Amino acid sequence: MPLYEYTARTKDGQAKEGRLTIQSEKELAEHLSSENLILTSAKVVMSSAKKGFFSKFFSNTRVSHIQKIFFTQNLQVMIRTGFSLSNALNTLAIQTPSKGFREIIMEMKQDVESGKTFSDAIRKHKKIFSELFVNMVAAGEVSGKLDEVLNQLTVQMKKDHTLIAKIKSAMTYPVIVVVAMIGLIIAMMLFVLPNLLSVFEEASVELPTPTRILIAITNFVSTQGHWALLAIVIITVILLRIIKTERGKYYYHLLLLKVPIAGPIIKKVNLARFTRSLSSLLKTDIPIVQTLQIISRTLGNVHYRNVMVEAAEQVKKGVSIAKTLEKRPQLFPAIVTQMINVGEESGTLDTIVAEVAQFFEEDVDQTMQNLSTIIEPVLMLGLGAGVAGLAVSIILPIYNLSEAF
The missing domain is CATH 1.20.81.30 (Type II secretion system (T2SS), domain F)
Known part of the structure; x- marks a missing residue:
């Protein structure tokens, strides 16, 4: 069906504009009439064929x-x-x-x-x-x-949005600082240090170790930097292609769970989403097997998704959810399985998992606040150490040159 861009007016003369996908201009007029609007003008902005073709490349339907x-x-x-x-x-x-x-x-x-x-x-x-x-x-x-x-x-949805926003907020500052540091170092090695260090190389004094290391790094960046960048891009593309495969995603997600700082956060986020989704779905008339299957497609980590699929199959056989989750203590801590077990036995599973979800959401929030508090001074120390090392590498040969004269 074509997409129409139209202008209409109300009975009191107020103008209205809009777009609507509909079969014909006549049907558009009838549709607007049912809304107490009078069609004044209409034009086809895009036919369905063109829309279908171009929407593959220029989609205007992204919804935040x-x-x-x-x-x-x-x-x-x-x-x-x-x-x-x-x-x-x-x-x-x-x-x-x-x-x-x-x-x-x-x-x-x-x-x-x-x-x-x-x-x-x-x-x-x-x-x-x-x-x-x-x-x-x-x-x-x-x-x-x-x-x-x-x-x-x-x-x-509000809780999910708040959770994601807090994680992004906690990581924004460190990422900006690290990118700025890397950009500054590369700029200095390409445009500032080569001229300065060439003076030291031409001098007849022995250069200290920090300066020789700095010269070697600067020469490499200046002469081979583009090849290094190309290699990084190629390796990144290959890794991304591997991660998209089922086997690659399995090992990548397993690795993420084992990373010291990121691993615990990923676990808490998946546990919060699992319990919150379970609580919401249990309040409806959706069967528990279908509920677990739906949840398996909403979790971010493939290992948590696999456990949900397994739990759905086990429930069909009469096995409780808690019994299945107990087999994966590395993914589901005892507090989760015990609370779910109590909920299943008492018939209050939706209420109990909602409380568990609240616990993990608050835990993630606190973890991200603590992480921000720790990361900021560490970054400042790293930045200070980098600046100090650069200063020493430049000042030492200047001091040696002054002694030579």
């Missing part, structure tokens, strides 16, 4: 996590206050600043009006809405509690 949170939260509020799903989607489309997301919402509205369920409408947009999101919405539709499910999704 914040946009999805606002969409879910506002949709929940409107449905709870009595809006029909169609009217709620129409209102959200008008209020959405992103053209790409607006078109997607309008497409979902059309699907709903044509008789499709909301879960079927959002299932078409897998790059935007996760499988967990789609299945929870489907469960909410069946139970008649869509507003409650959307509220649960809003809470979970």
Whole structure:
């Protein structure tokens, strides 16, 4: 279907502009009329064929996590206050600043009006809405509690966003400092040090060891630096290709779990996401086996995903979740398996895993704060040591030259 860009007006003369994918201009006018709008002008901006071709290269449908949170939260509020799903989607489309997301919402509205369920409408947009999101919405539709499910999704999405934001915030400063240090060192070795060090080499004094090392490094960067850079790029590309394979991803994720500082953080993040997702899905009518299968596709680390798949298979055989997780103590600490075991026996698993999720989310938050506190002075010491070493390498030969005269 073609994409139309239109101008319409309300009954009181207020102008409205928008875009809509629809079969014809006549259907566009009828659609706007049902919204109490009068079509004044319309033009085809892109046919479906062209859109399909160019969208592979120039996609305008990237939706941020914040946009999805606002969409879910506002949709929940409107449905709870009595809006029909169609009217709620129409209102959200008008209020959405992103053209790409607006078109997607309008497409979902059309699907709903044509008789499709909301879960079927959002299932078409897998790059935007996760499988967990789609299945929870489907469960909410069946139970008649869509507003409650959307509220649960809003809470979970906010917690996920907060968790990711704190990790990014803690790592931003160290990354900036390290990149700046490397850039400064390379710039000095390419443009400043060669001229200065050539004076020392031509002098008839014996150069100290730090200066000779600095000269060797500078000469290598000046003459062979481009080859070294090319080698780094090639090796990086090869490693990235390997990591994308199933076997490569398996060993890469295993290595990440064993890295001293990053490993524990990755474990806590996956445990927080696992328990939070489990808590949300248990509040719906989704079967436990399907719940574990859905969770397996939401976790970031392949080893945690594999355990979820195994747990789903074991549950089919009558084995409890806790029993399966107990076999992986390196991934699931005793506190997690014991709490899950208590929840399964008492019938309060959704409440207990929600508390476990809260514990790990707060633990990650505290860990990132402590990490920032530790990393900053370490970086300053490293920067100071680098500057001091550079200064010594330059000052010592100058001192020797002055003694020679």
